[in-house]
Structures are given as C-alpha cells and as structure tokens.
Amino acid sequence: MAWQTPIIVHPPTPDGGRRITVRGEAVGIARGDRDLMEFLRRAGLGDADMALDDPNLVEWRGGGAHVWEAGG
Structure with a gap:
C-alpha cells in the first residue's frame, strides 16, 4: 500500500x-x-x-491551506 498523508482536507x-x-x-x-x-x-x-501546515501530516487539496470558501 502506498504511503499517504494521514489527514486530507479536500477542496472547498x-x-x-x-x-x-x-x-x-x-x-x-x-x-x-x-x-x-x-x-x-x-x-x-x-x-x-x-x-x-506540515505537508507530512496534512494534505490541503485545492483552495490552499486554511481556505474554507470556494474561490477564496
């Protein structure tokens, strides 16, 4: 099984x-x-x-880190 970050924050x-x-x-x-x-x-x-903000722990997909609104 491939390694992946334990936490994924999907796009807004x-x-x-x-x-x-x-x-x-x-x-x-x-x-x-x-x-x-x-x-x-x-x-x-x-x-x-x-x-x-540690990329080894959290993968922020789309939108960037700490962005919670679409287009934000």
Whole structure:
C-alpha cells in the first residue's frame, strides 16, 4: 500500500466548508480551522493543531491551506 498523508482536507465545496478524511475515513465537513481541530481531536490526533501546515501530516487539496470558501 502506498504511503499517504494521514489527514486530507479536500477542496472547498460551493456552499462552503471542506470534506475531511483522516486515515482514509471521511470524518465530516469542516468550515474552519476550529472544526478541523475538533475532527482531529475526535480521531485521536489532538496534538496535530501545531502541525496543520506540515505537508507530512496534512494534505490541503485545492483552495490552499486554511481556505474554507470556494474561490477564496
């Protein structure tokens, strides 16, 4: 199995927010960094808040890091 980042933040949706995948499982739609942090905490990754910009931990697909609105 190929290595992949444990957290994937998918591109922003037209109505705002981004789908979050942790270790291959969809965990919900985040509408900001606080939502993302809560999903990570629930997945047992509470210390990840210091590393949201670490490309080895989080892959931000489309829209760029910390962008939560489509076209933002």
